[in-house]
Amino acid sequence: MIPTQALVLTAGLGKRLRPLSNIRAKPAIPVAGEPLVHRLLRWLVGQGVRNAVLNLHHLPNTITGVIGDGSGLGLHIRYTWEPRLLGSAGGPRAMLPLLDACSTFIINGDTLTDMSLDRLAAEHKQSGARVTLAVVDNPDPLRYGGVIVDDKGWVREFLPPGQQASSKHFVGVQLVEPSVFDQLTLGEPASTVGGLYTDLVASEPRGIRAHRISGRFLDIGTPADYLKTSLALAPESGLSKLTGTGSHVDPSARLVRTAIWDQVTVEADCELTDCVITDGVQLPLGSRFTQQILLLQPGSVVPLVAPLVAKPTSSSEGATGV
Template sequence: MILAAGRGERMRPLTDHTPKPLLSVGGKPLIVWHIEGLRAAGVTEIVINHAHLGHRLIDALGDGHALGVRLCWSAEPLALETAGGIRHALPLLGEAPFIVVNGDVFCDADLGALCRAAQALGAGPGLTQGELAHLLMVDNPEHHPAGDFHLDAGAHLHAEGSPRLTFSGLGAYHPALFAELADGNAARLAPLLRTAMDAGRVSGAHHGGRWVDVGTPARLAALDAALNAERVAAEKAGLRTLRGAH
């Protein structure tokens, strides 16, 4: 699932007429980077939730055929927050564990590894044992120095403790994590995660690669400039290699 229902208040005025996941970096919309990454990891069925300017997302991406995937759309009359949006989409996601990616981050994580983590979630009759979530954690960015959760040496996450890392917005979840939520109600993800952490049922991994919370116009512009510079450098390197072959 890709989360794409946020209003993008901090990104205004860019998001007054364009949903944040459609903002372009490095020559393509943020959400297309995610779709391509998921497809490369073998994920070809993707649910996308939408609220603010959702018709623009559907007009741009359609059923996903052009990108080599199948897209299903989960409409929200009003944004339901992260947990509420996932709960609303459960009929489309099915009964097996699934992965979720925030539509407003940029990350070069191994999505295949996240899929394998999803497959390992849940165990035992009635899920009385096993993990309910697996979160990808990153180093704390300048705008969030306090972090979110503590990752211990056994790869389990805790609401308290130090040092702390920041949740990347990429995670794997078992549907049972959302079982107590009523469909159609707004609900945040953090309280559900903290409860599951207290029960020892949330694991995590530290991603040391590139990750950007594309939450402001300045961060968007910086990421766009960096990706464009890398693309130009790669093209020049390829041209030099081609010339050398002759």
């Protein structure tokens, strides 16, 4: 029987997605018209999950305002609050006491996949692993951290981005035994990679299993990734879903590969190509933008313009995603 409870990690700052994540927490950002976390929870419900805990830190109201108590989705939702970020291991340590002490899914709050949780659960149970990670072939080892897996399916090492070695890429879905986290101090920050999971690999060769998936996995790490994914999902949701609630686009405006958030006004003869227009922006007659993000700063009615494709940085945030 598939586990029916999950932790959804929604407390992160979403640094790589800035400036979009300055407006809404990353899980609350609309993807083809539906907030990412709502889309994720709907997927969980469709696979039998009935209880979930979400952790909160950055712009929490943008998440709770979308999800509430979960009843609209057929879920029982509870929340934990992190005054300081507890990390990829410390967060689950604080969340697990709110659920039964049994096998539990842990889902990254920016996950978009159509993989089967039933198959993940079956391999986890059959292998006897304490943690089972869903993985795909690493699409870009220079950009993403890697997971080294032996020929029998056991995780042997975690690699930082920039490594040329052939590796797997963790897609943000895992199944764990809660006892793995018992050794951690409640309320103290802790990491999985470079901490709990790295130690587990060293101490228990059959502790962490890799479950290879063939399903779809979509990335929204950067603003350009976000727009690409929204456009990819728009045909499924309807192209009108690229325009948010309460927004008005003049019929004479020309929009090409552009996402419009909520309460946006686009006046006549505007031309927008490869753009993201965030909540509350008003574009006057004849505005023209290409590959730009437009957003409002607090107290201002004049939108700030930022490039869709930012200059590369040395940040390794989300390097492994585990």
